[in-house]
Amino acid sequence: MANNINPFHLAIPVHNLETCRIFYRETLGCVEGRSSDLWVDFNFFGHQLVIHQKPKDDDSSLHTNPVDGKEVPVPHFGVVLSWKTFHALAKDLKQKNIEFVIEPYTRFKGLVGEQATMFFYDPSGNALEFKAFKDINQLFAK
Structure with a gap:
């Protein structure tokens, strides 16, 4: 796997700019x-992640797909x-009392x-997933 990866740019909607600003800055x-x-x-x-102020939608329905026996939120990033x-991040988030949709674990x-x-x-x-591979060469393995 190449070490030179171009950074992605993602812009996401948030309904409370200040609350999310604190979350991304202080929690993450x-x-x-x-x-x-x-x-x-x-x-x-x-x-580059950009949070953009957007009024909260009335439709707050969530969708999930089963992966390894867990209900994975869709969409997520x-x-x-x-x-x-x-x-280290998982330990830090637990200490900050983050409510996990799926607790840190090893899948597959x-x-x-x-x-x-x-x-x-x-x-x-907005659903977030953080992951890690013991062998990064498995990232796209079939």
């Missing part, structure tokens, strides 16, 4: 970049971290694609 430790009254840039583990960083144990994963929501209901 993302460094804040440029901002306005309606959006905030973050360094999201080396990628996140980052593949190193094994060590993943476990002993199979191709074995990975540590965890899911939780930001204050606006």
Whole structure:
């Protein structure tokens, strides 16, 4: 797997800009970049995440798909971290009393694609997944 990965840019809606600004900055430790009254840039583990103010929709229905016996929220986004960083983040989030949708665990144990994963929501209901592979070469393995 190549080490030179271009950063992605992702813009997501949030219904409370200040609450989400604090969440991404304080809870996840993302460094804040440029901002306005309606959006905030973050360094999201080396990628550009922008939270944009958007009024809360009345439709708050959630969709999930089963993966490894767990109900995975759709849509979701996140980052593949190193094994060590993943476990340090999981420990930190537990200490900050994050309510996990799927607690940190290892999925596909002993199979191709074995990975540590965890899911939780930001204050606006955006689902996040963080994962790690003991062998990063398994990222796209079949």
